[in-house]
Amino acid sequence: MSPDSQKTPYNPPALEFKSSTFSVPVLVLSSNDLAIIEQQLQAKIRLAPEFFRNSPLVLDVQELNKKDLDIDIAELMEILRKPGLLPIGIRGGSLNQNKKALALQIPVYSINSGNTVAEAQKQKTITPPAPEPKTSTATTTLITHPIRSGQRLYASGDLVILAQVSAGAEILAEGNIHIYGTLRGRALAGVQGNTEARIFCSDLQAELISIAGNYKISEDLQAIARNKPVQMYLQDHTIIIKDI
Amino acid sequence: MARIIVVTSGKGGVGKTTTSAAIAMGLAKKGHKTAVIDFDVGLRNLDLIMGCERRVVYDFVNVINGEATLNQALIRDKNCNLLYILPASQTRDKDALSQEGVGKILEDLSKDFKYIVCDSPAGIEKGAHLAMYFADDAFVVTNPEVSSVRDSDRMLGILASKSRRAEQNQEPIREYLLLSRYSPDRVKLGEMLSVDDVQEILSLHLLGVIPESKSVLNASNSGTPVILDEKSDAGQAYSDIVARYLGEDKPHRFIDGKKGLFGKFFGSK
Numbered sequence: 001m002s003p004d005s006q007k008t009p010y011n012p013p014a015l016e017f018k019s020s021t022f023s024v025p026v027l028v029l030s031s032n033d034l035a036i037i038e039q040q041l042q043a044k045i046r047l048a049p050e051f052f053r054n055s056p057l058v059l060d061v062q063e064l065n066k067k068d069l070d071i072d073i074a075e076l077m078e079i080l081r082k083p084g085l086l087p088i089g090i091r092g093g094s095l096n097q098n099k100k101a102l103a104l105q106i107p108v109y110s111i112n113s114g115n116t117v118a119e120a121q122k123q124k125t126i127t128p129p130a131p132e133p134k135t136s137t138a139t140t141t142l143i144t145h146p147i148r149s150g151q152r153l154y155a156s157g158d159l160v161i162l163a164q165v166s167a168g169a170e171i172l173a174e175g176n177i178h179i180y181g182t183l184r185g186r187a188l189a190g191v192q193g194n195t196e197a198r199i200f201c202s203d204l205q206a207e208l209i210s211i212a213g214n215y216k217i218s219e220d221l222q223a224i225a226r227n228k229p230v231q232m233y234l235q236d237h238t239i240i241i242k243d244i
Numbered sequence: 245m246a247r248i249i250v251v252t253s254g255k256g257g258v259g260k261t262t263t264s265a266a267i268a269m270g271l272a273k274k275g276h277k278t279a280v281i282d283f284d285v286g287l288r289n290l291d292l293i294m295g296c297e298r299r300v301v302y303d304f305v306n307v308i309n310g311e312a313t314l315n316q317a318l319i320r321d322k323n324c325n326l327l328y329i330l331p332a333s334q335t336r337d338k339d340a341l342s343q344e345g346v347g348k349i350l351e352d353l354s355k356d357f358k359y360i361v362c363d364s365p366a367g368i369e370k371g372a373h374l375a376m377y378f379a380d381d382a383f384v385v386t387n388p389e390v391s392s393v394r395d396s397d398r399m400l401g402i403l404a405s406k407s408r409r410a411e412q413n414q415e416p417i418r419e420y421l422l423l424s425r426y427s428p429d430r431v432k433l434g435e436m437l438s439v440d441d442v443q444e445i446l447s448l449h450l451l452g453v454i455p456e457s458k459s460v461l462n463a464s465n466s467g468t469p470v471i472l473d474e475k476s477d478a479g480q481a482y483s484d485i486v487a488r489y490l491g492e493d494k495p496h497r498f499i500d501g502k503k504g505l506f507g508k509f510f511g512s513k
């Protein structure tokens with residue numbers, strides 16, 4: 001019942017299936033000209049190489065199929081992988097395209113799944129034929145409610161939380177983390193290796209803080225005065241904690 | 245349309261059933277037609293606290309399975325004719341409840357009742373999930389100790405992400421803190437968390453503090469919700485809670501152990 005009771009020593013389960021929601025960029029194609037796609041994709045990525053390196057990606061070919069434009073899924077995957085993108089799914093594909101995707105071990109998603117997060121994904125959608133003048137490196141995720149024990153939150157850019165992060169909660173961001181409340185849980189910034197990432201919070205009582213894989217646990221934080229805004233950043237692979 | 249209230253906690257034995265019985269009675273006494281549902285299938289408890297255990301013919305699971313109608317299963321309270329109890333089954337296990345079944349019953353009740361109070365079982369498993377899934381308001385019952393506070397926090401996360409309101413992107417469930425079994429003396433001795441500690445950890449709107457009180461045991465032994473014991477501190481605390489929930493402005497009581505002169509002279513408890 002309580003989490004503690006799971007610590008019984010005999011026969012601990014080695015695995016567990018859990019359901020989680022992730023926010024993943026979707027690439028919506030509106031042309032099937034592979035040369036143009038490759039060219040425009042590279043132009044996009046040059047604007048924000050850090051953001052796209054090793055980024056998972058879901059491919060959306062619904063628009064193409066509406067216009068009866070077929071596309072070679074295998075070649076397209078090659079083009080996407082070249083600059084470091086990691087395609088993890090396709091949606092809106094034809095029967096034949098889905099079959100090809102599965103043969104390449106790319107999962108097929110229904111077009112409806114993810115509708116609820118369509119708003120959030122819109123900003124991250126890359127649409128090659130409509131070159132915008134500027135792309136921000138990564139979006140900022142703004143959260144106005146507390147993050148409670150047992151909840152986990154991932155942001156592909158900066159993460160701003162206007163409430164507390166409870167003990168037993170975990171927040172992760174590829175960029176910076178700002179918490180305008182007490183941090184009691186775990187906060188991991190720069191999770192894709194960004195050593196410039198920082199964590200800010202108005203009261204540090206964390207279980208764990210981490211920047212680009214370097215971490216401090218609750219024990220290391222005992223000496224830090226509470227009830228004061230602090231910032232954390234990396235210096236020579238060590239997390240420095242300073243009053244703001 | 246009824247307002248659906250779930251009384252929940254995560255941790256067991258913190259006072260959910262005591263609270264469900266008290267606030268359901270309080271709402272009915274204020275003139276609102278109220279139903280209180282026992283979601284603790286297999287452990288039937290609410291009917292004992294409400295003193296109707298000898299009048300149970302059909303239960304929640306019978307209605308879900310279509311073996312009885314709602315009207316056949318609802319028991320009218322002996323003290324208040326605006327209050328009805330839907331008891332849990334003792335003979336089934338919690339898998340007898342289904343989301344569709346529960347949703348249908350709540351929808352039917354909503355046509356006729358003003359408030360529906362759902363007494364959640366402990367834990368975060370199926371029964372607790374179904375009790376909170378359709379809720380509009382959540383009364384999070386917490387005892388002033390670390391493990392209870394932690395479990396409440398966990399439950400708040402579930403309310404915020406796994407309820408119908410969350411799934412349908414509606415206005416979130418309104419969450420209220422009910423701090424129960426509070427003992428100012430033990431807080432002073434450092435044996436318990438204070439109201440401020442708990443509120444600081446949970447950052448949640450405090451609906452009321454219910455003191456640790458012998459009257460609760462007396463009430464459950466006699467099968468009458470403690471709110472009907474108007475002289476008792478716990479009864480008064482629950483009356484305040486109902487009034488605040490309905491929008492009345494009542495200052496908080498039972499937070500510090502200071503007794504009035506009367507209390508000092510007569511040692512009332």
Ligand SMILES: Nc1ncnc2c1ncn2[C@@H]1O[C@H](COP(=O)(O)OP(=O)(O)OP(=O)(O)O)[C@@H](O)[C@H]1O
Nearest residue numbers: 256257258259260261262366425455456457460461
């Ligand atoms: N304010 C109080 N003062 C003293 N005792 C109380 C108080 N509230 C509840 N209790 C006692 O605590 C015990 C548990 O209460 P209750 O059954 O209401 O908790 P619960 O949360 O419904 O438990 P469960 O998780 O098993 O369903 C009972 O013995 C009850 O009499």
Ligand SMILES: [Mg+2]
Nearest residue numbers: 260261284289
């Ligand atoms: Mg109970």
